Amino acid sequence: MELHDIDLNLLVVFNELLRQRRVSAVAETLGISQPGISNALNRLRRLLGDELFLRTSKGMVPTPFAETLAEPIAFALSAIHDTLNAKPTFDPASSTRTFTLAMTDIGEIYFLPALMKRLGQIAPNVLISTAHDASETLQDEMEAGHVDLAIGFIPDLKTGIFQRRLFRQRYVCLFRKGHPLGKTGMTLAAFREAEHVSIVAEGTGHGIVDEVIARAGITRNLRLRVPHFVAVGHILQTTDLVAVVPQAFATGTLEPFGLESAPCPVKIPDILINVLWHAKNHREPGNQWLRQLIFDEFSV
Template sequence: MELKDIDLNLLLVFDRMLAEKRVSAVAETLGLSQPAISNALSRLRRAFGDPLFLRTARGMEPTPFALQLAEPVAYAMSALHGALNQHAVFDPASSTRAFTLAMTDIGEIYFTPRLMDALARSAPGVTISTVRNTAINLRDAMEAGQVDIAIGLLPQLKSGIFQRRLFLQRYVCLFSAAHPLAAKPRLSLKDFSTAEHLLVKAAGTGHGQADEVMASQGIVRRVRLTVPHFVAVGHILRSTPMIATVPERLAHSIAGPFGLVWRAHPAKLPEIAINCFWHTRFHRDPGNQWLRGVIFEQFADG
């Protein structure tokens, strides 16, 4: 098929349908009637010889062929939008734009204080909202523009997503400064195995790999308490004789306020990569570019 054989406006409808999954939503976004969107989809189906979208309880879901087209079409739309708006600028000093960041509770603890301090100086009118990357279909939300940037250990984000590494970090053992193990400069595997543990099972993140690695090494823990997130770790550890395996930068952030200490982990655990992610559609968006720059400046190693 040649470009001359297809109306490029139809690709705009296709691109928005991938993001919205509802004819009515696409019609509202593009300022067209629902029959016009349905007609555009019919023309696309005839042109490609594929249904492209199938009606389901979750909306109009793309076919395998449509998914193959999704990334190149999104990139082409983004490149064209960038070319047509290359003179557009984003002025952080006067902007009142609201950005949405997807991150875990660890991210909120570690990233948001310094990020908000930086924005207070350079972009006082800009506002930030955070959402849990486990509470939404993250890739779809980023494609639809509902999430501007995601930060964290997110191995599930691949197709259609740009990413840049911010830093590598290791896991450490965190516990109360009053814990008997606090007297030791290093922990042995025996110390680790015989201690009582607080286990964090953070679904939807890559942090479960640490548990998998320890299990593969035959390391057994005496787990007394299991929680689904990291946000309560400081409160729990400061008043119990348990220890927890946590990312090092989280330990740095909460050790002081909660009277905790950390030690190098006795198990051989892989370092974890914390990345910044953004969708192909918004790679050239001036506001998104600016916010990424602030995040890189504040948090990227090297």
């Protein structure tokens, strides 16, 4: 006999008859009519080729064959019940799990110092790995379980994705201390005349900067294009170049690199920084814990 040949509910009836020995009591416990219990027993008798239970003045008495089945069936049903009702948990204090977070280099600069400090306090053995996935591959990586969470401005990440807002972010102009713009101010005319570094940041939403500036009819005096933000602080501190960057990046680089920031004279829409996760991890305890931690630490 194969498992697909038998209805699990028949074994539930069998187990209850072993325990209570009365059809009426089993019917009341399982919420099934007495004829329904009798029908289930008859089906099981035909499947197993044994009477299983005999009617006596003391109730339904199991046959020797039924008694041999009693313990393994009770054990199997108990194991199934416990498995289906088990609630997975996550203990950050003892976990050695690795979480992979997708973020840009801005995200690494802004989020990781505070996040790692907090993890050191409450989850000392948890390992964080970051990935710089472009939005066109990030969807697949999250669906496959290779990336646990994504953090940042990722407007193209939608299908099967949950998200929670952390904060709203504006763009500012960034330049070195002592730059002539620090005295004259960042006017639209000064913005046009300044020499600029442009950050391409492919696969993220930061491409809107160049698009918005172009739509405003402004042609920047571009001297340098770089694919990411990580070198921008080093570049600005020793040149007169200007960069248009998110406020979070500016905040993290002002002091270390001796820079200043000013409102951008071109109106660039604010961006929303979110923590995002795939639907498959929506109720996974470890994922729930980490995204709540990130929300508590960084949401405004």
